[in-house]
Amino acid sequence: MSEEDILQKAATILRDTDSSLGPSFRLHGAVKLADGRVALKACTEAEAGKIRKLGDDWVTALADGMQVSRPSYPVIIHGVPAEFDPGSAIATSVLHNSNKMFISEVVDIRNIRRLYGNSDRYISKTAYSLVLTLGTQDAANASVLGKICRTERFVQPPPQCYHCQAWNHISSVCPKRNDTSSLACARCSKNHNTKTCSCPHSPQCTNLRSCTHIVAKCANCHGPHKSFDNECPVKQQCLTAHRAQHDLSGCYFGDFDPSAPVRAGGRDL
Numbered sequence: 001m002s003e004e005d006i007l008q009k010a011a012t013i014l015r016d017t018d019s020s021l022g023p024s025f026r027l028h029g030a031v032k033l034a035d036g037r038v039a040l041k042a043c044t045e046a047e048a049g050k051i052r053k054l055g056d057d058w059v060t061a062l063a064d065g066m067q068v069s070r071p072s073y074p075v076i077i078h079g080v081p082a083e084f085d086p087g088s089a090i091a092t093s094v095l096h097n098s099n100k101m102f103i104s105e106v107v108d109i110r111n112i113r114r115l116y117g118n119s120d121r122y123i124s125k126t127a128y129s130l131v132l133t134l135g136t137q138d139a140a141n142a143s144v145l146g147k148i149c150r151t152e153r154f155v156q157p158p159p160q161c162y163h164c165q166a167w168n169h170i171s172s173v174c175p176k177r178n179d180t181s182s183l184a185c186a187r188c189s190k191n192h193n194t195k196t197c198s199c200p201h202s203p204q205c206t207n208l209r210s211c212t213h214i215v216a217k218c219a220n221c222h223g224p225h226k227s228f229d230n231e232c233p234v235k236q237q238c239l240t241a242h243r244a245q246h247d248l249s250g251c252y253f254g255d256f257d258p259s260a261p262v263r264a265g266g267r268d269l
């Protein structure tokens with residue numbers, strides 16, 4: 001679906017869904033974002049407010065599997081005591097109980113996870129970093145199990161394309177997605193899918209993480225490392241630019257833009 005098609009179709013659905021928008025209602029614009037979401041812009045703040053209140057059902061009429069992407073405010077909490085388990089059934093209520101002064105509703109806690117997944121690396125640690133996703137922008141210092149923790153905004157790292165390995169877009173919107181010669185493996189940069197990369201040694205290694213036989217080559221800088229390795233200068237440059245774009249120093253207070261577009265996400269149209 002082209003952006004123009006999305007624009008027209010969305011406006012029609014919205015007119016049918018909310019009659020108070022009026023028969024001459026139209027949208028200001030539609031943009032397909034590099035992360036696969038679609039941003040819609042209303043002409044007035046009043047109309048944007050009405051659309052935000054409509055719930056999620058109208059976007060499924062736009063395309064199957066589409067969802068409204070609500071603004072969320074992830075924060076990273078440092079020095080969380082190791083005995084706090086974000087996977088436990090009571091994690092949300094425990095966190096809410098110790099932070100009621102800034103998280104008024106328990107439903108505002110959308111997600112809690114360890115920064116680096118649930119790996120074995122935590123076994124010997126006494127503290128770790130937690131990513132807490134809130135539905136409101138009231139991110140102050142959080143306290144966990146009675147300990148006040150240092151809290152800062154968490155910025156999602158930029159996406160990396162599974163097809164060409166470049167940064168800042170996903171494969172479904174890759175400008176080279178129809179060009180099979182641009183398919184690059186994240187490990188060896190050869191022209192195959194990363195999932196099908198295999199060890200050339202006999203006998204073959206089954207665990208590619210520990211395999212030393214594949215010659216690592218980066219699809220972005222052509223250096224002797226995997227395309228996602230932190231040592232890659234292209235990745236470093238991309239992360240630096242990304243951090244500069246998202247000021248990490250402040251909390252969320254006051255920086256929410258109410259005229260920001262209503263976003264629908266979930267799939268590539």
Ligand SMILES: [Zn+2]
Binds near residue numbers: 163169170
């Ligand atoms: Zn790409």
Ligand SMILES: [Zn+2]
Binds near residue numbers: 185186188189194197
């Ligand atoms: Zn490969």
Ligand SMILES: [Zn+2]
Binds near residue numbers: 212
């Ligand atoms: Zn091997």
Ligand SMILES: [Zn+2]
Binds near residue numbers: 218223226227235
């Ligand atoms: Zn590189």
